[in-house]
Amino acid sequence: xxxxxxxxxxxxxxxxxxxxxxxxxxxxxxxxxxxxxxxxxxxxxxxxxxxxxxxxxxxxxxxxxxxxxxxxxxxxxxxxxxxxxxxxxxxxxxxxxxxxxxxxxxxxxxxxxxxxxxxxxxxxxxxxxxxxxxxxxxxxxxxxxxxxxxxxxxxxxxxxxxxxxxxxxxxxxxxxxxxxxxxxxxxxxxxxxxxxxxxxxxxxxxxxxxxxxxxxxxxxxxxxxxxxxxxxxxxxxxxxxxxxxxxxxxxxxxxxxxxxxxxxxxxxxxxxxxxxxxxxxxxxxxxxxxxxxxxxxxxxxxxxxxxxxxxxxxxxx
Ligand SMILES: [Zn+2]
Numbered sequence: 021x022x023x024x025x026x027x028x029x030x031x032x033x034x035x036x037x038x039x040x041x042x043x044x045x046x047x048x049x050x051x052x053x054x055x056x057x058x059x060x061x062x063x064x065x066x067x068x069x070x071x072x073x074x075x076x077x078x079x080x081x082x083x084x085x086x087x088x089x090x091x092x093x094x095x096x097x098x099x100x101x102x103x104x105x106x107x108x109x110x111x112x113x114x115x116x117x118x119x120x121x122x123x124x125x126x127x128x129x130x131x132x133x134x135x136x137x138x139x140x141x142x143x144x145x146x147x148x149x150x151x152x153x154x155x156x157x158x159x160x161x162x163x164x165x166x167x168x169x170x171x172x173x174x175x176x177x178x179x180x181x182x183x184x185x186x187x188x189x190x191x192x193x194x195x196x197x198x199x200x201x202x203x204x205x206x207x208x209x210x211x212x213x214x215x216x217x218x219x220x221x222x223x224x225x226x227x228x229x230x231x232x233x234x235x236x237x238x239x240x241x242x243x244x245x246x247x248x249x250x251x252x253x254x255x256x257x258x259x260x261x262x263x264x265x266x267x268x269x270x271x272x273x274x275x276x277x278x279x280x281x282x283x284x285x286x287x288x289x290x291x292x293x294x295x296x297x298x299x300x301x302x303x304x305x306x307x308x309x310x311x312x313x314x315x316x317x318x319x320x321x322x323x324x325x326x327x328x329x330x331x332x333x334x335x336x337x
Contacts, residue, residue: 031257033294036285037071037234038064039278040309041092042107044266045085046076047277048316054088056312058095061102063308064263067301071103071258072096073126077113093120105168109140114154117165124166127151128206129195131188132177135208139172144187148194155199168202169195170236174220176211185220193227202233204260207247210240210276214250221254236260237279238268239319244279245287252293259284264306265319280320282306290331299327 041060045052052060057074064072074096075089089106096104097120105124108114117125129147130136136144151169158165173180174188192203205224207217217235224232235251237244237259248259265280282302288295303323310318 029255030252030291030293031255033257033296034252034288035071035258036069036281036288036295036297037073037105037258037260038069038263038281039073039236039260040262040264040266040281042073042076042086043260043278044262044264046083047268048085048266048313050313050316051085052312054091057088057092060305060309060312061092061096061099063301063305065099065102066298067305068295068297070101070296071105073105073107073260076107076109077116078107078109090116090120093122097121108154111150111154111157114157118158118161118163121163122165124168126168126170126204127154127200128170128172129191130172130177130208131183131191132173132180134180135173135177138179144191145194148191148198151195151200152198166202167200168204168233169200170204170206170234172206172208174205174212175207175216176209178209185223188220189223189227192224192232196228196231200231202231203228204232204234204236204258206236206260207238208236210238210243212237212247213243214246217247217250218254221251221256225254232256234258234260238276239265239279240276245284248279248284248287261285263302264309264313264323266309266313266316276317277319280322283320283322286322286327290328 074092075086080087093104096102103123106117106122108117108125173183176183235256237247260278261281261284262278263281265277267277285295285297
């Protein structure tokens with residue numbers, strides 16, 4: 021790829037973190053059997069994925085789709101070099117993640133007060149306080165489970181509407197002060213555009229530096245990949261994605277899934293950015309996931325059109 025001032029600031033390598041088994045499955049009604057999830061993880065691993073969020077430690081009555089997270093995590097931990105992560109909404113979930121020696125737990129923190137109450141029945145500052153207690157519990161146990169806080173609804177919220185950037189920056193500072201290892205910014209409901217992404221990531225980078233590790237964009241209004249590119253220009257080199265673009269958010273009506281893993285991978289490869297992923301294997305996995313989720317909405321475009329001729333020739337040169 022020819023370098024230009026526009027592209028030379030981009031990271032050379034990007035990690036595509038798979039969210040399909042958690043963010044995806046949590047908002048589809050179909051319960052995927054555990055055996056299929058294990059097949060899914062093995063296929064994703066064989067396609068080169070090395071960071072996979074395998075589920076969520078929430079009460080099974082709330083999310084029966086993710087009731088087998090413990091078993092799924094245990095399997096993922098047998099694959100060498102795979103960073104298997106889990107979402108935990110509270111101390112109880114964090115204890116389960118630490119009991120299981122998860123490599124990383126992702127704690128959601130809504131920048132929207134209204135979303136926070138709807139999702140966790142706690143105000144954002146109460147969640148910050150609990151995150152501090154989780155950090156203290158980790159220290160007391162002497163375990164290694166890393167803590168990442170995902171700031172959700174960072175660009176706006178379907179319930180509350182506007183979310184002030186100042187509030188996002190304040191919460192990032194608060195959780196860093198509480199001792200978390202990393203933060204990420206999530207456009208949970210697809211309100212962001214690339215200019216908003218540039219502005220907010222720039223502000224949060226000033227506070228968090230290299231502890232701002234990931235962008236999480238939903239493609240609700242078709243701007244997911246543009247938003248990824250805007251964050252890449254600021255050096256962000258890890259993005260969440262769901263195979264087949266599945267999912268949404270149960271407390272954000274109308275939200276469609278994350279950017280699709282295969283479309284994101286296509287964009288990155290086309291720009292000459294390394295991912296370590298094998299495109300054909302991702303498409304094969306996509307087809308199986310669509311089968312497991314028969315009747316559920318799926319997204320993405322590259323599977324319909326296929327790779328451009330120019331890229332296929334380059335692949336087989
Ligand atoms: Zn999400």
